[in-house]
Structure formats: C-alpha cells, structure tokens
Amino acid sequence: LEDDLTVFVGDNGFGKSTILDAIAIVLSWLRSNIEKESKPGTYIKSHEVNNSVDVEYASIDANIKLKDFNTSILITKAKEGAYYSRNNELLEVKKLASIYRLVNKYVDNASLPLMAYYSIARSYIGGGVDRKRKNAKTKTVWSKFDVYDEIEFDRNDFTDFFQWLVFLHNRASQEKLSESQTTINALFSDIQSLKATLTQLSAIDNIDSTVIKGLELSLKEKLNYMKSLQSGEHKFNNAVSLYDSVINTILKFLPEFQWIKLVYGDDDYKIILKKGEVELDIQQLSQGEKTIFTLVGDLARRLILLNPNLSNPLLGYGIVLIDEIDLHLHPQWQQTIIERLTSTFPNVQFVITTHSPQVLSTVSSRSVRILQEVEVDGVNDLIVSHPDYQIKGVSNQDALLYGMRTDPIPSTKENGWLEEYKKLVELNRYSSDEALLLREKVVKHFGLDHPLVQECDDLISVLEFKNKINQHFSGSKDIK
Numbered sequence: 001l002e003d004d005l006t007v008f009v010g011d012n013g014f015g016k017s018t019i020l021d022a023i024a025i026v027l028s029w030l031r032s033n034i035e036k037e038s039k040p041g042t043y044i045k046s047h048e049v050n051n052s053v054d055v056e057y058a059s060i061d062a063n064i065k066l067k068d069f070n071t072s073i074l075i076t077k078a079k080e081g082a083y084y085s086r087n088n089e090l091l092e093v094k095k096l097a098s099i100y101r102l103v104n105k106y107v108d109n110a111s112l113p114l115m116a117y118y119s120i121a122r123s124y125i126g127g128g129v130d131r132k133r134k135n136a137k138t139k140t141v142w143s144k145f146d147v148y149d150e151i152e153f154d155r156n157d158f159t160d161f162f163q164w165l166v167f168l169h170n171r172a173s174q175e176k177l178s179e180s181q182t183t184i185n186a187l188f189s190d191i192q193s194l195k196a197t198l199t200q201l202s203a204i205d206n207i208d209s210t211v212i213k214g215l216e217l218s219l220k221e222k223l224n225y226m227k228s229l230q231s232g233e234h235k236f237n238n239a240v241s242l243y244d245s246v247i248n249t250i251l252k253f254l255p256e257f258q259w260i261k262l263v264y265g266d267d268d269y270k271i272i273l274k275k276g277e278v279e280l281d282i283q284q285l286s287q288g289e290k291t292i293f294t295l296v297g298d299l300a301r302r303l304i305l306l307n308p309n310l311s312n313p314l315l316g317y318g319i320v321l322i323d324e325i326d327l328h329l330h331p332q333w334q335q336t337i338i339e340r341l342t343s344t345f346p347n348v349q350f351v352i353t354t355h356s357p358q359v360l361s362t363v364s365s366r367s368v369r370i371l372q373e374v375e376v377d378g379v380n381d382l383i384v385s386h387p388d389y390q391i392k393g394v395s396n397q398d399a400l401l402y403g404m405r406t407d408p409i410p411s412t413k414e415n416g417w418l419e420e421y422k423k424l425v426e427l428n429r430y431s432s433d434e435a436l437l438l439r440e441k442v443v444k445h446f447g448l449d450h451p452l453v454q455e456c457d458d459l460i461s462v463l464e465f466k467n468k469i470n471q472h473f474s475g476s477k478d479i480k
Helices: 016-035 091-106 155-202 209-230 237-254 287-304 337-344 396-401 413-425 433-446 451-479
Strands: 005-010 057-066 069-078 113-116 257-264 270-276 280-282 316-323 350-352 366-376 379-385
Touching: 005 016, 005 337, 005 413, 016 057, 016 069, 016 091, 016 350, 016 451, 057 091, 057 337, 069 091, 113 287, 155 209, 155 237, 155 257, 155 270, 155 287, 209 413, 237 257, 237 337, 237 350, 337 350, 413 451, 433 451
Parallel strands: 005 350, 005 366, 113 316, 316 350
Antiparallel strands: 057 069, 257 270, 270 280, 366 379
16 A cells, blocks of 8 residues: 555455455554553454355455554454464554553653544435434543544444534633633723723823823723623634634635534524525535535544644544545546545545546556456456556546546447447548448437537548549549
8 A cells, every 4th residue: 555545446346345344454453452452353254254165264464564663463264164264463463552552641642543434334324414413412521532432434423523513612612711701801900900090190290191192002902902802803722723623624625615603503503604605504515515524524523632732633644444435526526535635634544445537537546556357377366456557637538548447438339330430431431321321320319519420520521632632633643
C-alpha cells in the first residue's frame, strides 16, 4: 500500500471489499490492545473461508510500518476437520499497542492513531440523519476511546456524530457564556471605578482637560468592549474553536452551502444549512450530500477526540478505509472527493475502492491497484497490477480504458452498427448497399446531428474530395 493513498479497482466479485475487510480485521487487534491489554480483536469467521475443496484455511498476513518500526501480524482460520492449519501471530502487534497504551497512560493528552472503516453499510436505509433528529441521548462526556469502540462506521453511527456535534455546540455556548461573563464582570467593575473617578475629577477646578478626555476615551472603549461581549461577537477557547473547525471542514467539502447551524425546539433539534437563498433541514439534502456531510464530519470528530493536544487536530495520523467512495456522489463530486480528503486530512493513509472512472482520473497511477483474474497453468488466479500509463488528469474514457482496463464503449448492437459503418467508410465503401443500410440504422438511432454520425460524414467528405482529385489527375493523364 502507498503511504498516502491506495485505490483498488476491479470487477464485482474480485475482492475489493474483502481487502478492506481484511485490513479492518488487522487494525482491530491494534485498536483493541491499545484500549486494554490482551483485549481480542476480530477473528476470521468460518463462512469467510474459501469453500474450495483444496483450501484448508484462510489467513491474513500483514505488516504495519511505523517509521522504522515494522510489526508483522498473522490472523488465520482453519476449516472444521482441516488436516493443516496455522497459528495466529499476534505478539508483535500487541507490543506495538502496548507502546501506545503506556504513552497514553503517562503522557497527558497524548495523541492516538485514527483507525476507521466506512463500509457500504453507510448507505443502507434507516438510521442516521433520517431518524435521529429527535430524542437524542443525553451523553455529555466523550473520550478518545469512544472512537475505538467500533472501528467500522455505518449509518447507525451517524447518531454518534450528531450527538457529539450537539454536545460540542452546547459546550461552546457554555464556554462563551462562562468566559464572557467573567470578563464582563471585571469590565463592569472597571467601568464603575472610571465613572467614579471622572465624577470626582470633574468637581476639581482647573483640572487638566486632557486627563478627563483620556479617562472618557478609556470608559468608552470599555463600554464598547462589554457590549460586544454581551452580543456574543467574541470567540472563546477550546470547544468553540473545535466546533468551528468541524463546521468549516464540512463547508470546505460542500462549498455550495454558506453556513450550518443547530436550531433547538422543545423536544428536538434540527441541523439547518443555507444553500444559495434557501435554508434547508439536513433531512432535505440529497443522499450524496448527507454522505459527504457525515463522512467528513465524523472523520473530523474522530481526529479531534484522538488528538486533544494538537492545535490543528485535522493533522492527526491514522488509516481510513472507504468502500465505494463514489457511492451516491454526483460525477462532479467524484472528481473532487479524493483531492479534498487528502488535502484536508494530509497525514491520514486512505485505502479506497471505487467503480468510478471520474474518481480514478484524479488519482496518480502509482496509487492505483487493478485486480484482475488471469489463467495460469489452466487455473484462474487473481493478480494485482498498476495501470500501464499515467491516468491522473486524463479523460474519463481513458481512465476507464487504462485505469480499469474496461472498454469505454459498451457492447451493444447499436455500437456494432456504428463500428461496421465506420469500417466501410474508412474502406471507401460508404456508397455500398451494405453501408447505406447500416447508415440508415445508425442515423435512426443516434440522430443525424450526433457527433459520431458527424464524424463519419466528415470522413466521407474528405474521401469524396480525395476521389475527385484522383479522378481529375487520372483524367489529365488520359488526355495527354
């Protein structure tokens, strides 16, 4: 895998999601043992072992590299009654986890690595913003280990993000109130003293007017400052900056929105966004907008909780797995999602799957892994390869061809007519009965003004011109 970004592509059933599942199993052992010594991670389940008669076990053999420190891990599962099996090798990953665990125990506000898996379950109907608007649980305390409770994120976990956002908003409001009230009380005392001093000095004859003016200016400045504090114009401390950071991160991904705010009712809360001139409840967003909102918001939440001492928690480190990143996204968003993720979370290693040439055309070839099935000695085998050419910045058609090794032109009868007609035109047989019959079908389907039909007509015009020139010169030779 690349240190920053790896994108897997391949046909359905070739194992893209299985690779992410395997990485998630590996990370579960690191995460669990950071939480608690010898706490088990996830094992390979019996139904996940290949059913082929010549397969006796399944195993995941991985290596975790942290700077110059390499950690190997082997997780295996044998079939019932299998003759041959292997043992799990977990000692090294437990040692690595113990380092994190001890640092976290003895170093205040130590950072921990982010590990998250956004599976396709995040798209399932139900849960999340679709039903968690009311009756949110009254959770008031979050810790970094809440992030480790479950590595996989699905729509049920949307609840955690929104509850945390409400919690953070409430804390920010309390901070503003607490900090500003303390400052206001001090200002009020200063203002009263200044007023008393001005009253006393005004009663003195021949007092220097510049002294009076200086005190009056100071009084005016303090009154204006207190007024601004009472109106909530000033920002304060941790929760406020963290809440703003999360909201600004989401807005960076959804630039068509001007602002996001929480609105409280008697027994519920709403998340309201302004899009153009319209204010929308988050429930009214498209599925793609909801997906980005919660994905990015949850990533920010996890990094903030795991990096309490960083001035910018979005610079925290970690590994994030995203299955089918193009899920529910408009093609235009598919062309920007990778760049936005990697620039917003620059120290996160992303491992992603996609079916989208729009996504792939924004990824460097070094980061692309193509899963293909090939026949070796009469047996089908799965191989992993890189694109033959650079695909970042190419057209979607070229990304499909070179990045996914898929013909960008679908195999349909209509395309067959067009290809046969083009061949006849290129052979200068555009006037043949066969070509005219094919042209009739092509024009009826695509239309006379279609660029593909126009391309054939342009070629015919060139050929007709060449034919006339050839006839002219051949006629000149006959006259001589």
